[in-house]
Amino acid sequence: MTRIPQKMLFPTTIFTLFMVVVLVGWSNYRLFENRFIAQLTLDESELLSQANSLFSRELGHIKSTTLFLRNSVYALSSSRNRVLKPAWWQSDITQIFSQFAMTSPFISQVRWLNPEGKELIRVNSHDGHTTVVPDSQLQDKSDRYYFHQANLATGNNVYISPVDLNMENDQIVRPLEPTLRGVVSLNRNHPGVLVVNYNLTKLFEQLRALSNDHFFLDVVSENGEWLISQDAQKEWAGALKKEKQANYVKSLFPKVWASISSEEGLSSRISEGQVWSSMRVIVEAPISSMATEQSSFLYFVARSRSHVLDEYREYLQWLIFSLGCAAFLILSFLVWWQMNASYKRRALLSALETEQAQLKVANNEFNVVNHQLVELQSELVENSKLSALGLMVAGLAHEMNTPLGGVRMALSSLTALINKEADSLSDRNRQSMEKTLEIAEKNLTRAINLVVSFKRVTLDRSGQDVQVFSVNSVLQDLLTVYKPRLKHFPHVSIEEECEADIQMRGFPGLLSQVIQNLIDNALQHGLKDRSKGVITLTTKRQNNMLVLGVKDNGCGISPEVKDRIFEPFITTGRVDKHTGLGLHLVHQWVYTLMNGRIEVVSKEGEGTTFTIIIPLLQPQSTQVEDRAKGI
Template structure:
């Protein structure tokens, strides 16, 4: 297993298991890109190495990251140098007994080589320093790894003590002193956010221009200026006049530059205002899209309520007319057949009224639940099949006025522990998007809503598929971008599918996919976990 892992990664110089006494039991070395198993006679005892002692003291599951130093073989620094960063963790047997450590030696030469390339490109001024002030990468290779080569005096702390103290006082910056010009920044290789730790735990990336070079540059510039001044003085009045003209042109250029700067600042301000206005417009369009969705919901439910209300009204009117006829029969002489007919009609009318009132109560409850879910993003357990049927109430009026159909392919029940409001909004947006965009004029389209779930993986699939015109690859690549629409100027805001994608990913933690090709329709697939 160690051999396969070493060959596949190609970055670990050594992969080892050290037993509880520090003895190497299994060791795989990476030599010239080949993973090699060390013979037992070549294995060493590392009980005296600091990383073994530190790792053995850790609890299960913890990881020790060593200092960036040089690799030792049989107590001697390996030649050529191998800068190494070690990651180790304690291992235990099934009875919980500590059985040593698992150790990975990351070969850091690649990191230093890339940093050296950057340094060469900038005049060989970059160096990498550890938290104790020792160079890991230096302009002079002899200055590197002083603490590993019995050269404790070769460090930034010893050579540049004042500069070192000033760099320790802040996380990054630039300054000059008697040692030259310095630019530096701290970072912590063990943490994603180095600012969360003290500066003493960090590495230091330093760019240094020695004082002598700074002085040489200054002297060179000074000599050039003096030489130029002498030449200009020797040219006499003609040169003076030319200089005066050049000065005048320079002043004019400076004024032009200042004017351009003011214009640029004004342009930046206008651009900032335009961006803020765009953000306000985007928010307003998002709110308008939500209100439009709620308006569609109200229209659909009102249409559904209109039928039972009409039936109740007709039945009540019939009962009232029957009551008037019965009252008239009392004055003229009530017959048995008249009374029986009244009682039969009364029973039928009450049955109609009761059934339709029950239907209105169901619709009202569904609308109330749907509106409540849309107004909040609370998590609860609900029946997804019932939610789909409630969402279809929204489209009742639109479907009666449209040549298109919506077919539901649903199980008897499917319980979810999720957010019904955002999920209902997603379903409504996908169905509405298909009805608006999928079909060309004159088509009689079909939109199929299908639910499926896998009890083993506990994943649910919600699929909205149409047999419409489909989408090209260019449109498909931008389908979830904000303000992208194929119906610009025809009422499309380009926010419907953008909102849908945000609700699916940010709130539900789901995956929304779209499959489409020209002439083959489109299929939106929403994957999420089942309760």
Template sequence: MRRSEHPSQTLFRSSLMLLFSGLAISFLIAWLIYQNNRDKRLDNILLEQEMRLARAQVLFSRGVGDMKHAIQLLHEVPSLSAALDKNREINRDLADNLFSSFVRGIESLMQVRWVDSQGMEQVRVNVQNGTPSIVSPDHLQNKSSRYYVQQGLKTPEGVVYLSSLDLNIERGQVEIPYRPTARVLLKTGTKKQLHPGLLILNYDIGHLLNSIRSLDSEFVQIQIVDSHGYWILHPEVQLEWGHSLKMPQNNMQTLHPELWQQIQKKEIAKGSEVKFGLVSYKCMDMVNQAVPNTQNAQDTEICFIAMTPTPVVDQQKRLAAWPGLLSGFVIFLFGLWVLNRERLAGMELITLNEELALDKQLLEESAEYTQNLLKQQQLMQNDLVESRKLSALGMMVAGVAHELNTPLGAAIMAASKQRIEHNRLAESFRTGLTKSALERFIEENKQGLDLVEDNQQRAAELVRSFKRLAIDRAKEDIVSFSLSQVINDLIKTLHHRLKVARVTTNLDITDIQMSGTPGIISQVLQNLIMNAIHHAFEPEIGGKLRISAEQHDQTIILKVSDNGRGIDPQILPNLFDPFVTSKRTQGNTGLGMHFVHQWVTASLKGTITVQTTSEKGTTFIIRLPQTLELHLPED
């Protein structure tokens, strides 16, 4: 047979399980807090990336749009039409002056020129530090080999052409220092009666790129790559313009093939994690987006990239981890404290259980003993109620016996007098009966018989009242009865006690028919009357007692009032509690009013309240149903 485990061993095992559970919960909470904080920090980075991407696109689009509007404005100037009128020779002086004045009002414009249909420059004005410089005819160059000239001549007349972004090249060499350049071309021709050729504006976009570069922050860096993967803008300047500088290694395809492959598949992405950081990007043909209905080179599609380096992302993750670790540690320490407290409480509980086990047998024995005492108490209480009823009945028997003495004594005295008159008549009959003696005997006999008859009827009425009262007290059945008769019978049986106590009664009762237990109502009223005799009035002084009854719908209201001393305010709140009395030294038990309350509420299904004023009297108000219903068990 397996031996049962000691409670301390069970407690140790459960404590160990709770410890591991606490560790798991602490780790889970720490992990959830870390994930929440990490997501919030990364969301903030992504929001900043999205915001700076939008600003970069707006700056670039605005710059490209300004370029288009500038060349269209120049194309509409009347002086240009006069200088390039196809019906006359090209007026170079007028064109030079027009171009020179035009460049003064446009920032970042580095060159304005017009080339003929063969690609030969005919007019050219360079800008150096905001100052225009007219190029002499012997320094003009043939640009027919340049891709943008070839594409521009193929563009429909009146349509703006934008070249790809690259470094400016002069006489076959990249200009140093590097000058990032964007070229805007507009074909001239017969539509406006101009010599056929190209109007070309060269823009230095270095200022535009620097404005975009200034958007870089601690968390976000902006990059721009062209359609071939070469950087136009990069935090590391040496990686820029790989195409123009003939450096194929400075290309995203080579350095970051994972991101480049993703860009080829999706033009827009947000929050992509690559090995060098967290990236959001947007690729589009910025020329058409900024300048609708513009002819452009095939490689003007560019991608704007917002990148957060891996060290910055890792730092944010580490910062996000600290609150989770601290919270998990604090929760674990709190769990240890709670576990230790519970362990100590468990040990104490085990000790208490052992003590309780020892006390259990004593408690069971005590409970059995108490149960026996309760049964005895119930029997004693029932005996006490019966004795109380018998005592009240005995008190009434004594009162009735005393009341019977008066009519019976009077009847005996009348009978004695009749005996004397009879003897006197007999003597007169022997000596000589006179008419006057006979008449006197007849009159005296009549008075005597009347007196005997009246006193006998009075005695019979007292006996009948007591008989009804005794029968009602003995029976607890629900019967129909007259309330006034019950009260009158009670007053008759208590007449002697009221007379001795010098208490006069005033009854204000109509003939009310009720259905209930008249014996209990009589017992209640007797207790209230005796309570008034004992407690309300001074001995040998007495007082007045008034009993009234009235009916409201199906409710009977009984009032028992006296003009005595009133009830002590200290006793009043507990008046209906058992063993409450102000005259215990005089032999009172304090159960009378308790029985009254129990009879009224439990047996008669009514209520009882009390109103009292010191030295002015007390009124008990009893409300009873006119018809007491008998509720029998369903079975």
């Protein structure tokens, strides 16, 4: 692992720390900015709710008071029990209109228009005083839009006109009077319509009063014209024809207007360094399902003053920058102090690691020497055991040959005697004796062959001298000695498919040990959990090479273990106290002493095949000893 040089580590750490402080500072700046904007949005929403409540309350009064005026006219007609006639109705109706005008400070005019749109009666109201307009000053209102809309209303429907400026004789009244009209149709007994003008100047002043130092309220018409604005010069731009397009909201703030006009409910946005909140307020829906006119509505727009958001951002930037600098300086000092202490500790640990490495090298050398001594001791013990066993078996065979020879002589003499006295014996007795002698002869021969095989196997493994031998004889001797052990594996059978008369110059003892280790491996690992197992031994000659195969139909070897089976101490039977040295020794013997190679083919669940290929003619014993020293 490459270490960063000490001279580069501190600047790198400081730069990383700086980036972390910047990232945390920016995250906190965005967090607090969003919280402030959210609070502004909440305050603006409350402002819009107050404005909507105030406007809606007055709008409801307009409908109710307009219907009250119509009902008063109807009541007057009922009390007189006749249709009102021009000869006497004007004084009574004028009195009702005057009394009605005094009921609300917002009422500026009360008028009765005949079916042709001409004013029959008009009463003006101003500051609590009413004035009846003379007949000579009555006007024709047949071209006004509210007159045509009123003719579509029937029953208790009241038409509420859009908010506009009051006009007299086609001239805008000065000072400006924002006006809303309530219009209701009379029945056929009282032809015409009643029109009540509501002066919204005081209502607009109340709406303006809702603004404060942080945000102010705008009222915008449905076509983007300011009715109430922070800048009074922009109000009623369309009605007063003062640079209409330049002073509309949709001209000055096109993106904001596009957002406002597309939303029907309460919505908020940030634009031009201000927080904008808007609400659409319906003034009047179409009074008839057959009407072609759309709903009349206004937009209440609350927006923060331009300095509020900028000032808070500047304050927040200064605060975050100050705290970030302080945090960066403190953390930089802590990093420097920690790294300085770390360098000192590292120097001490480096010296300690050097000493530990030296001790580890010495300990490894000691372990290698000790391991070599243990292996040498084990080898000497094994050689001593084999030599002692070979001498013991040789002596035992020599001692057993004398009595076995005596038994053979006795059997031969007995056979000759039986043949000599054959005429004196009955056929039954003679056949019984011959059968008995035959059984004794077979068992004697079996005992002699067993002693000879055991002696040969033991003596061959006790040395490493190159000998000429028959491969089949070695295989048969091993299986003969191996039969008692197979009794512990009754579900396993060993089959032979061997080519006859294969002569070899080599190491019969090592070849026998290799075959035994492979059979043991199959019994202990491959066929351990099988209900029926078969081990197949094959030998054949191929181009001056011996091809020896040991195959089983066991559980096979997993891919992750297969590549390491010849390494020392690799075993899957650790719980059964297997050491994992059997196949390692086979590999060493085959490659180092016999100058051969091993091939392994295995598939999980189907079995394993070991194929050993070694020369039929091994080199002389001096060359073998040289190779053996390298093991």
